[in-house]
Amino acid sequence: MKSGVVVFPGSNRERDMLIALEKITGKKPAYIWHADTELPDLDLVVLCGGFSYGDYLRTGAIAARGHIMPAIARAAGKGVRVLGICNGFQILCEAGLLPGVLMRNAGLKFVCKEVKLQVANADTDFTRKYRPGEIWRCPVAHGDGNYFADTETLKRLEGEGRVGLRYAEGTNPNGSLNDIAGILNERGNVFGMMPHPENMIEPLNGATDGRALFESIMEAVA
């Protein structure tokens, strides 16, 4: 799988993601600079975690209007898989590539801890290597992960199976509606999630539960 990680000023989990992708796919991912206007030929574009532009306006709002974003929207339109983790998820929402918005955590504090995720739909390009309903361990680290969408949108997301992951067993760390941890676009090739599967890929991390997410994408594009 040819993958690439988009780096904005203030991105800070780009190294985590680059290393995770290389460890799992066996191929060095491309480092994509925000000021570029074209993407290389890729199977997967990742928008990584961090505080792009300091999150100083609204999380992800400035990056969503960055030079590279039109190219990402075009790629998504052609069916290229796009994965947004944490700040990447926030950017995808701000860019209109995913519906809804990520608000300040309900507890009003940054939270870094391990949560349980349940696979709400195992029939997606991002979750197919998990069992339906499987519960897995994954860390979160964010201040603005409280997913919100209007009732109509929420109904559509649920009805169309576009909620890929939910916080499980009472571990919702941020007050997200319907315990939503990760959602898909209509076409099913763009996925955003707040937790960090790239930090759960080897025994040192305490578990390897995050690997299946990347392996799902590898299988989907194979």
Add this chain to the structure above:
Amino acid sequence: MIPNDTRITPELVAEHGLKPDEYQRILDLIGREPTLTELGIFSAMWNEHCSYKSSKKWLRTLPTTGPRVICGPGENAGVVDIGDGQAIIFKMESHNHPSYIEPHQGAATGVGGILRDVFTMGARPIAALNALRFGEPDHPRTRHIVSGVVAGIGGYGNSFGVPTVGGEVNFDPSYNGNCLVNAFAAGLADADKIFYSQAKGVGLPIVYLGSKTGRDGIHGATMASAEFGEDSEEKRPTVQIGDPFSEKLLLEACLELMASGAVIAIQDMGAAGLTCSAVEMGAKGDLGVELDLDKVPCREAGMTAYEMMLSESQERMLMVLDPAREKDAEAIFRKWGLDFAIIGKTTDDLRFRIKQHGEVMADLPIKELGDQAPEYDRPFVKAAKPAPLAPSDVPAPNDIAEVLTKMLGLPDMCSRRWVWEQYDHLIQGNTAIGPGGDAAVVRIGDGPKGLAFTLDVTPRYCAADPQEGGKQAVAECWRNLTAVGAEPLAITDNLNFGNPEKPEIMGQFVGCIEGIGEACRALDFPVVSGNVSLYNETNGKGILPTPAIGAVGLLPDIAVRTTIAFKAAGEAIILVGETKGHLGQSIYLRDIARIANDRSAPPPVDLAVERRNGDFIRTEIRGGNLTAVHDLSDGGALVAVAEMAMAGGIGAALAPQTALPLHVWAFAEDQARYAVTLPESSATAFLERAAKAGVPATRIGTTGGAELTLEGAKPISLKLLRDVHEGWLPAYMAAGAEL
């Protein structure tokens, strides 16, 4: 002739924190009345924070060298060789006064400053820790300060992208008007690519990098060198504002620039900003420095030379560049969207010359600005050595189980989860042991090596006996590193004390330094960097002497490490080290028996025993023999076992064989002790090896069940212990939200 528009009055001199005799020294040195800008420069260079004028004499007595030490104190941070061509660069620094005045920004910029110290030397930060000390929980300001400081540290470190993996939090009335925020950072670099501040070469460009200069933080270092009174709130404008986003860009740009080979010397602008960094680079390189302030990127129009030289705006760097590489360097900074300006040059006349609008605003001898700062041999009085407390003097409680439960929920003993869950402790993906253990462990790159980090000091021990307290702080750090399986390498010290002009405070300082030095020598644990914070007083009352120690250890193979958590039921629990029953200055005495004005001696530290027991434990860990290890400290043996049980979710039954009364055995704080577990089948062999090594070790119980049972006391459910232990801090902070 230098224009001198402002007459220098004795009042103006005093406002700059300079004593009359210090001002006379300036007059003698330059042979004329200084300009206002020059007075500002002197006050910045000669305050306690920058000049170490009260502490220098004593700091020189500390051991700072060793086979692994690449660079000791005097640079931005200490550098230690960790083999394979790699080095760990680390330092701890206080941001006490600013954090009390403006908790969020004060703490945030403390983190920013220490991170900059580390990456200025060419290292990518891989771990941050912090030692926090707050006033008593009931004090009206405490909750506000806790909340602001924690949010400030998290807000900065999380955005910058360094894992905050550990630290300590304490509460004590002596910090009511003067909290302590000591921030530690460590970074990884190639041992042959370390960058220093010493400028080399005449006529080379001096480049300003990073954020623009504003009016924030003017005289911050002078403020930090004064006591607080009722007016501390009015000092808010002297606190800087942090911008972690710019710092992250500065990190990436600096590391890219360093890799390009264009950097000759580099110094971050910390305390006293442009003044201190420029003087340091020139003076270290035996060069003069000439700056043209018209070239300095400014945030606001109309800033005076005085303001620009004393601004402590954050996220700024000064570099001497290879002129041939100027264009490449500028391109790198432009790429990261940062300011880049050539603001001056090195000269051969050893003058520090500042120009603005074509006029000379300051012209001072650069070497003397640093070297000729006053140095004091302050008079000191050492308190009499306290007498040890006889175990029989401490009455037994009615119910040991109840005492333990209460103890685990004390402000100083409860879980700090509420704090560290607000810190990203997982970023970079290398955190092997996060907050909550004896020491944090971070993998180096792809492994197999790892580094262990810990911060520690027990201020109540230091108050009772500064020398033993100083020894204990170092010894406990050494023990914490040992308990995870690391080889202790070196320390950084952050010495927080009251007003050194008082002989009894100076006596505390001298005693603690002597103790620290003694322990460092005995344990081959050199001091490679540090910071002194004096005048931690409010309305004439000083804080507890708090020489916080930050320590780093090395694990050759990160797979071989131990944590405090019980791993399985049915394992043997063994206490290593001798329990003589020292209850003096213990948590039990202070918070449970509530002995007012406890004047007893803290537990003595026998450094030879410390070393013998620790070396034995480390050998056992590296041999893969132990399943859990926890060092015994605050609260004693029973607290340690309870913490191991809570961490592992497995209970224990304890039946210690001891001649001591049970409460004395349970809560004594004797040093050089560890609790360990191992499979039942290997317990006898372990005890034999301990005996052979001359290390006292006794079987005290067995893991298992969902309760903690001490023979002769009521069983306590783990759930209850956990609820109490995890409950206090969140409940305390939530209660504030309702007010």
